[in-house]
Amino acid sequence: MSGRTRPASSVLAQPLRPPSLGRAALYLALFVLGAATGVAGALLQPAWFPGGLLLALAAEAGLCLGAGRATGRRGGAVAPAAGWALAVVLLTTSRPEGDFLFAAGSGSYLFLLGGIAVAVMCATLAPVRQPGGGTARLRK
Template sequence: MSTAKGGGTAGEGNGGAASGKGKRSRAGSGGGSGARSGAPVAPVAGPALTAPLTAGRVAIYVLLLVAGVLVAGAGTLVQAAWFPGGLVLALCGVGGLFYGGARATGTSAGVLVPGAAWLVTVFLLLSNVRPEGDFLFGAGLGSYIFLLGGIVVAVICATATQLRPVGVRHGRVGG
């Protein structure tokens, strides 16, 4: 016979508890877990997994996608126009877009969506050399710094959104 909390009486295999008040020991029989309703147990996760996909969030992602394409095009033109200042301005624009996307959505997808749009636009669409000889990226150092710097900024912003909040006590797993 078992009690309502899943434990047994003093002699029913829950470690010989002297009190028998329905308490289980840690190394109990494992028969009852308390959640017997049949409902699935959702994993406890950060805001990246628990953010609901609403119409407003989808609209923000679409805006971030378009902004990623526009910032890629503008950064491509600006970084070559004024070498040191244009490059810094283009990388600041990329960083502002990625950081703003992370803050606006509260998820790492806020960085990944404009980052993917920026990456596809810069690498696949803008860096092709046409047969007529038209190109937007020269073979200079500034172009390579813009390409690699944009990727580095995206990785930094994506990993910064996954950091734990300050002030949270770390406990051991399982107890």
């Protein structure tokens, strides 16, 4: 057993810390940007049915995947996805006057379910925190 062993205080053994003020502000800005993307997509997708739907879903995918890659963490992809989901869910509720934004057509359902699927895929593809250390494999 002639190999280096990890110290007990490895990166994964350390407790999680709350995010810094700058990172929290970044996540809040990404959340608001995701909400704005959700509202814009909800208005765009019924306008030009197949093209608007694809454009709205591509905008969400670009925002979530780009934010995850830019921050280097999965939280960067989850923050705009959560903002998108909250905005879209709030837009689906009808008002007491009977006004609503989403029609009962296939495009609206594809936008809702497709947006959720895109958010899950982007959050899954986002980079995760890796333990520090060398790039060599550990031996048993």
